[in-house]
Amino acid sequence: MAKEKFNILTSTCVPLPLENIDTDQIIPARFLKATTKEGFGDNLFRDWRYDKKGEKIATFVLNDPTYSGKILIGGKNFGSGSSREHAAWAIAGYGFRVVISSFFADIFKNNALNNFVLPVVVSEPFLAELFASIGEDAQMQVEVNLPAQTVKNLKTGKREKFQINTYKKHCLENGLDDIDFLLSNKEKIEAWEKESLR
Amino acid sequence: MNTLFDKLWDAHVVAKVEDGPTQLYIDRLYCHEVTSPQAFAGMRARDIQCFRPKNIYCMPDHNTPTHDQDKPIEDEISRKQVDTLAKNAADFGLTHYGMLDPKNGIIHVVGPETGLTLPGMTIVCGDSHTSTHGAMGAVAFGIGTSEVEMVMASQCILQQKPKSMRITVDGKLGKGVTAKDIALYIIAKMTTGGATGYFVEYAGEAIRNLSMEGRLTLCNLSIEMGARGGMIAPDEVTFEYIKGREFAPKGEAWDKALAYWKTLKSDATATFDKEIVFHAEDIEPMITYGTNPGMGMGITQHIPTLESQPEAGRISYSKSLEYMGFAPGEQLLGKNIDYVFIGSCTNGRIEDFRAFAEMVKGKKKAANVVAWVVPGSWLVDAEIREEGLDKIFEAAGFAIRQPGCSACLAMNDDKVPAGKYAVSTSNRNFEGRQGPGSRTLLVSPLVAAAAALTGKVTDPRDFLS
Numbered sequence: 001m002a003k004e005k006f007n008i009l010t011s012t013c014v015p016l017p018l019e020n021i022d023t024d025q026i027i028p029a030r031f032l033k034a035t036t037k038e039g040f041g042d043n044l045f046r047d048w049r050y051d052k053k054g055e056k057i058a059t060f061v062l063n064d065p066t067y068s069g070k071i072l073i074g075g076k077n078f079g080s081g082s083s084r085e086h087a088a089w090a091i092a093g094y095g096f097r098v099v100i101s102s103f104f105a106d107i108f109k110n111n112a113l114n115n116f117v118l119p120v121v122v123s124e125p126f127l128a129e130l131f132a133s134i135g136e137d138a139q140m141q142v143e144v145n146l147p148a149q150t151v152k153n154l155k156t157g158k159r160e161k162f163q164i165n166t167y168k169k170h171c172l173e174n175g176l177d178d179i180d181f182l183l184s185n186k187e188k189i190e191a192w193e194k195e196s197l198r
Numbered sequence: 199m200n201t202l203f204d205k206l207w208d209a210h211v212v213a214k215v216e217d218g219p220t221q222l223y224i225d226r227l228y229c230h231e232v233t234s235p236q237a238f239a240g241m242r243a244r245d246i247q248c249f250r251p252k253n254i255y256c257m258p259d260h261n262t263p264t265h266d267q268d269k270p271i272e273d274e275i276s277r278k279q280v281d282t283l284a285k286n287a288a289d290f291g292l293t294h295y296g297m298l299d300p301k302n303g304i305i306h307v308v309g310p311e312t313g314l315t316l317p318g319m320t321i322v323c324g325d326s327h328t329s330t331h332g333a334m335g336a337v338a339f340g341i342g343t344s345e346v347e348m349v350m351a352s353q354c355i356l357q358q359k360p361k362s363m364r365i366t367v368d369g370k371l372g373k374g375v376t377a378k379d380i381a382l383y384i385i386a387k388m389t390t391g392g393a394t395g396y397f398v399e400y401a402g403e404a405i406r407n408l409s410m411e412g413r414l415t416l417c418n419l420s421i422e423m424g425a426r427g428g429m430i431a432p433d434e435v436t437f438e439y440i441k442g443r444e445f446a447p448k449g450e451a452w453d454k455a456l457a458y459w460k461t462l463k464s465d466a467t468a469t470f471d472k473e474i475v476f477h478a479e480d481i482e483p484m485i486t487y488g489t490n491p492g493m494g495m496g497i498t499q500h501i502p503t504l505e506s507q508p509e510a511g512r513i514s515y516s517k518s519l520e521y522m523g524f525a526p527g528e529q530l531l532g533k534n535i536d537y538v539f540i541g542s543c544t545n546g547r548i549e550d551f552r553a554f555a556e557m558v559k560g561k562k563k564a565a566n567v568v569a570w571v572v573p574g575s576w577l578v579d580a581e582i583r584e585e586g587l588d589k590i591f592e593a594a595g596f597a598i599r600q601p602g603c604s605a606c607l608a609m610n611d612d613k614v615p616a617g618k619y620a621v622s623t624s625n626r627n628f629e630g631r632q633g634p635g636s637r638t639l640l641v642s643p644l645v646a647a648a649a650a651l652t653g654k655v656t657d658p659r660d661f662l663s
């Protein structure tokens with residue numbers, strides 16, 4: 001996955017107003033057999049997106065030309081279940097850079113950040129208003145400002161702050177990953193091992 | 199004044215990143231074939247070796263067929279993934295237990311039973327059910343593939359320290375109620391996101407009275423309420439289980455380890471960020487009726503009505519019941535079922551097969567039921583045969599398959615067809631989890647056995663004298 005720097009993103013959104021969207025729905029297990037990170041976007045939400053014959057299910061939001069954009073909005077407890085990072089690869093591979101929800105599962109949140117997809121936690125009223133705004137106007141945009149840590153519904157003008165730790169924010173803004181950091185830190189690890197391992 | 203979790207976490211902190219995560223040292227990295235190839239590819243791209251290859255153990259389990267493991271895997275992509283793990287392990291100098299190796303099996307079954315998992319350790323794996331190992335008094339949690347690569351590269355991981363929660367289960371379990379039922383009961387009460395952000399310690403009389411296998415089942419399911427992990431302070435049950443296992447310390451090393459393990463408990467005055475208490479007497483054999491593990495109820499109960507659900511969740515709730523083909527308010531007892539699966543990292547240990555065998559002994563499998571009996575590992579398979587359980591299964595019409603994750607997530611051929619009902623001892627009832635369109639009812643091995651005998655959802659207490 002490219003380490004694409006993140007700053008301010010303004011985009012239309014794809015709404016998926018369901019709760020508890022688990023990673024088995026985001027990418028079903030039978031598509032986890034690849035040994036690379038590419039191509040998972042094609043099977044994002046596979047069983048909601050295609051029927052048994054492989055035909056597109058017209059009513060599913062990804063098949064509805066009314067909706068597009070780099071921001072996916074999901075209901076409460078997004079990304080629960082399996083730790084599969086393939087879910088983050090599928091979301092990034094499809095072209096999303098941001099997922100907005102009122103609540104994320106822990107492992108998914110880490111996986112998203114490690115793939116330069118920003119999980120944005122908003123309050124439930126803010127989320128409900130986002131879904132309502134999109135319902136009224138599918139072309140409405142949302143602005144996600146990482147430096148200011150704000151997310152703004154451009155239809156209503158409502159804005160909220162979101163949380164991200166300073167370290168991860170720095171990584172996203174500068175296209176750095178954790179492994180770069182850890183590799184620069186090996187002497188500390190060796191010193192710790194000498195001190196602490198029985 | 200510390201919790202057990204705090205003590206183990208703090209003992210593994212290498213550094214704290216300013217305004218950021220903790221750099222935590224990892225004692226064991228377990229790797230399976232599905233979530234590791236991209237991490238190895240990343241290591242190659244960076245042109246680096248594993249920092250501490252001796253602390254990394256690899257085994258295929260997700261794709262492995264449950265028959266003819268001596269022959270090449272028929273599914274070409276599965277075969278490639280399994281072969282890739284073997285090659286990666288060889289190239290990076292890591293221990294690898296391939297198919298048919300006596301130490302192969304589901305990684306979360308093999309770790310504890312070989313003594314690779316020990317109290318006081320930090321353990322990670324690219325698999326959410328890594329929480330299982332916490333039952334031994336370890337800090338164990340599932341991670342993504344980028345994080346697997348971190349640990350390969352540095353034997354460390356960057357993590358935010360979770361908050362602490364203690365779940366106490368007081369009292370004694372009733373007849374036919376198992377560790378699986380405790381877990382499904384807790385998840386139903388907590389919901390699937392109720393412990394997100396927390397690391398859970400289980401305590402109380404009902405937990406202390408569980409066998410090691412039961413504790414592993416309970417901690418395994420911690421992730422299903424969103425918890426980062428679950429753990430149980432080690433005690434005599436733990437030490438007795440570990441003693442003599444292949445990689446357990448021996449002789450003087452055992453004495454030294456034991457003395458340390460005995461110190462591993464939360465201080466009496468430790469404070470948890472959240473404390474929750476349940477009563478064992480309130481728990482009956484459980485069954486799920488929906489498409490997440492939090493949608494569970496006592497087997498005699500009725501599916502909650504739509505009106506009883508929070509308004510924001512009603513669309514998801516209706517969609518879930520529609521998928522399952524169930525109506526709000528109805529009872530599941532007596533419903534016809536099609537498949538029974540006993541196995542997985544949740545209930546694929548010897549105690550689970552003993553329980554199943556005790557129920558089906560001298561009886562016959564219902565003719566309309568397809569049953570998959572899948573040991574969690576070759577060691578479990580060997581125990582089944584040593585104890586003669588295989589004869590009981592055979593006489594009752596059940597064939598034992600070869601070990602692996604199998605129908606829990608159906609990455610191999612063990613797929614439940616669309617629309618069919620599977621009564622399953624596994625861990626997830628998500629849409630399509632056991633095959634596209636499959637409908638899963640999560641249960642204990644006892645409920646699974648009762649359903650296998652009658653072909654219907656059945657209260658196992660009807661069979662217990």
